[in-house]
Amino acid sequence: MKAARKSTEEKLLLAARRLFCRAGIHATGISQILEEAGVARRSLYTHYGSKENLLKAVLHTEASMWFHWFDLDLPSLKCSTKDRILALFDLLENWFEKEDFFGCVFINAVAESEKDSAWVKDVAGAYRDQIIERLRVLVIESGARDPEIVTQKLGLIIEGAIITAMVTQNSQAARIARLAAQDVLRCMECSARESEHSVLSATGISRGSFHASSNGGGNLIIGSEA
Amino acid sequence: MKAARKSTEEKLLLAARRLFCRAGIHATGISQILEEAGVARRSLYTHYGSKENLLKAVLHTEASMWFHWFDLDLPSLKCSTKDRILALFDLLENWFEKEDFFGCVFINAVAESEKDSAWVKDVAGAYRDQIIERLRVLVIESGARDPEIVTQKLGLIIEGAIITAMVTQNSQAARIARLAAQDVLRCMECSARESEHSVLSATGISRGSFHASSNGGGNLIIGSEA
DNA sequence: CGAACAGTAGACTGATCAGTCTACTTTCAT
DNA sequence: ATGAAAGTAGACTGATCAGTCTACTGTTCG
Numbered sequence: 126m127k128a129a130r131k132s133t134e135e136k137l138l139l140a141a142r143r144l145f146c147r148a149g150i151h152a153t154g155i156s157q158i159l160e161e162a163g164v165a166r167r168s169l170y171t172h173y174g175s176k177e178n179l180l181k182a183v184l185h186t187e188a189s190m191w192f193h194w195f196d197l198d199l200p201s202l203k204c205s206t207k208d209r210i211l212a213l214f215d216l217l218e219n220w221f222e223k224e225d226f227f228g229c230v231f232i233n234a235v236a237e238s239e240k241d242s243a244w245v246k247d248v249a250g251a252y253r254d255q256i257i258e259r260l261r262v263l264v265i266e267s268g269a270r271d272p273e274i275v276t277q278k279l280g281l282i283i284e285g286a287i288i289t290a291m292v293t294q295n296s297q298a299a300r301i302a303r304l305a306a307q308d309v310l311r312c313m314e315c316s317a318r319e320s321e322h323s324v325l326s327a328t329g330i331s332r333g334s335f336h337a338s339s340n341g342g343g344n345l346i347i348g349s350e351a
Numbered sequence: 352m353k354a355a356r357k358s359t360e361e362k363l364l365l366a367a368r369r370l371f372c373r374a375g376i377h378a379t380g381i382s383q384i385l386e387e388a389g390v391a392r393r394s395l396y397t398h399y400g401s402k403e404n405l406l407k408a409v410l411h412t413e414a415s416m417w418f419h420w421f422d423l424d425l426p427s428l429k430c431s432t433k434d435r436i437l438a439l440f441d442l443l444e445n446w447f448e449k450e451d452f453f454g455c456v457f458i459n460a461v462a463e464s465e466k467d468s469a470w471v472k473d474v475a476g477a478y479r480d481q482i483i484e485r486l487r488v489l490v491i492e493s494g495a496r497d498p499e500i501v502t503q504k505l506g507l508i509i510e511g512a513i514i515t516a517m518v519t520q521n522s523q524a525a526r527i528a529r530l531a532a533q534d535v536l537r538c539m540e541c542s543a544r545e546s547e548h549s550v551l552s553a554t555g556i557s558r559g560s561f562h563a564s565s566n567g568g569g570n571l572i573i574g575s576e577a
Numbered sequence: 578c579g580a581a582c583a584g585t586a587g588a589c590t591g592a593t594c595a596g597t598c599t600a601c602t603t604t605c606a607t
Numbered sequence: 608a609t610g611a612a613a614g615t616a617g618a619c620t621g622a623t624c625a626g627t628c629t630a631c632t633g634t635t636c637g
Binding site for chain 1: 623624625626627628
C-alpha cells in the first residue's frame with residue numbers, strides 16, 4: 126500500500142490517541158500532543174477547536190476499528206459463526222500485541238471522567254452499544270438459545286480481556302479470554318437452566334453491609350453508617 | 352454497631368476514595384477532597400504528606416476490602432468450594448449496588464496513569480497478584496484439572512464485571528459474570544483439551560496489520576507504516 | 578505576479594492546582 | 608488549670624495548562 130503522506134489531522138489524531146492511552150487524558154497536555162505529532166499549536170485549534178473535540182475524534186477512530194473488525198474482517202472468514210466469534214479474540218490479541226497498546230480509549234476515558242453527568246460516559250456508552258449490537262447479531266446467527274445472556278457474557282469477557290491486557294501488559298489475556306468464550310459457547314445450549322440463587326443470601330453474609338478492614342496503618346470500616 | 356466517631360484520617364480516606372473513583376484522580380483537586388471530608392487543608396498534609404501518598408492509602412483500603420472477602424467472608428460460608436467461588440460474584444453485586452460505586456480504584460488508577468514506568472502500575476499490579484493468588488487457592492481446592500487457566504479465566508471475568516458495571520452503571524453485570532463463571536467451572540474438567548488454533552492464521556486475516564477506517568470526517572488508517 | 582490558504586513558531590493570558598505558611602481554636606490528659 | 612497535641616481557616620506561591628494572538632513561511636492556482 127502506497128501510504129499517502131499523513132495529513133495534519135491524521136498526525137494529531139494518532140498522537141492524541143497514543144498519548145491519551147499511554148499517559149491518561151487529563152495528564153496529557155496539549156503541548157505534548159503537538160510535540161508528538163510534529164504540528165503547530167494553532168493547527169490543532171483550527172482543526173479541532175479544543176482538547177475535548179480532539180478526544181471525541183479519537184473516540185470515533187477507536188469505534189471505527191471495532192466496526193472494521195465486525196463489518197469487514199470477521200465476515201470475510203470462511204468458517205462457522207462460532208469460530209467467527211472466537212476469531213474476534215484473535216483480533217484482540219493482534220491489538221494487544223501492538224507496542225502502542227495501552228488499553229481501550231473508551232474504558233480509560235470513562236475511568237477518569239466524571240461518572241455523574243459528563244458527556245464522555247454517554248459517548249463511550251453509545252459506541253459500546255453499537256459494538257455489542259454487532260456481537261449480538263453474531264450470537265443470534267450462531268443459534269444460541271438465550272442470545273441476550275450469551276452476548277452479555279461475551280461482551281463482559283472482552284472487556285475483561287482488555288483490562289487484563291492493560292494491567293498485566295501481556296497479550297496472553299486474549300487467549301485466556303478466548304478459552305473462557307469457548308466455555309460460554311460450549312455451555313450455550315446446556316439442558317440445565319442455570320441456577321441463579323445467591324449463595325450469599327442462602328447462607329450467612331448480610332447483603333448491603335460489607336466491610337473492609339485495613340490491616341496496615343489506621344483501621345477503616347467502609348460501608349458502615351456513622 | 353456503635354460506630355466510633357470517624358477520625359480525620361478516615362474522613363480523608365473515605366472522601367478521597369469516593370472522589371477519585373467518581374471524578375478521576377487527576378481531575379479531583381485537593382480542595383474538593385477537603386470539602387467532602389470536612390477537614391482542614393493542613394490536616395491532609397500532616398497525615399499524608401501529599402496527594403500521591405493519599406492515593407497509596409486509598410489503594411491500600413481497596414485491597415483490604417478484597418482480602419476481607421477472601422479471608423473472612425468466603426471462608427465462613429458452609430458450601431462447596433465451587434459455590435464459594437460463585438459467592439464471590441454475589442459480593443461483587445453488593446459492591447456494584449452501592450450508590451458510591453464508580454469502578455475499581457486499582458483499574459481506574461492504572462487507566463489514567465503513565466503506562467511506562469509509573470509506580471501506580473506496580474502498586475496496583477502487586478495488589479492484583481495477591482488477590483489472584485487467593486483466587487488460585489480456591490480454584491485449586493475446587494479440584495480443577497488446570498487450575499492456572501481456570502484462575503486466569505475467573506480473574507478476567509471479575510475484571511470484566513467491574514468494567515461493565517462501571518460503564519453501564521448496572522449491578523447486573525455481576526450476575527452475568529456469575530453465569531459466565533458457572534460456564535467456566537462446568538467446563539473445568541471437560542475431556543476434550545481446548546483447541547487453541549487461531550482461526551485467523553488458518554484463514555485469511557494477516558496478523559500484525561489490522562486497519563481502522565473511519566467512516567466520518569477524515570479517513571485514517573491505524574497501523575499502516577508511513 | 579499575487580492573493581488566498583494552510584501551516585509554523587512562540588509569546589502571552591487567565592485559571593487552576595499542589596503544596597506551604599501563619600495565626601487561631603479545640604480537646605484532653607496530667 | 609494548663610500545656611501540648613491536633614485541628615481549623617484561609618492567604619499565598621510557583622508551576623502548569625488550555626486556549627488566544629501576532630508575525631512569519633511555503634505552496635498552489637488563477
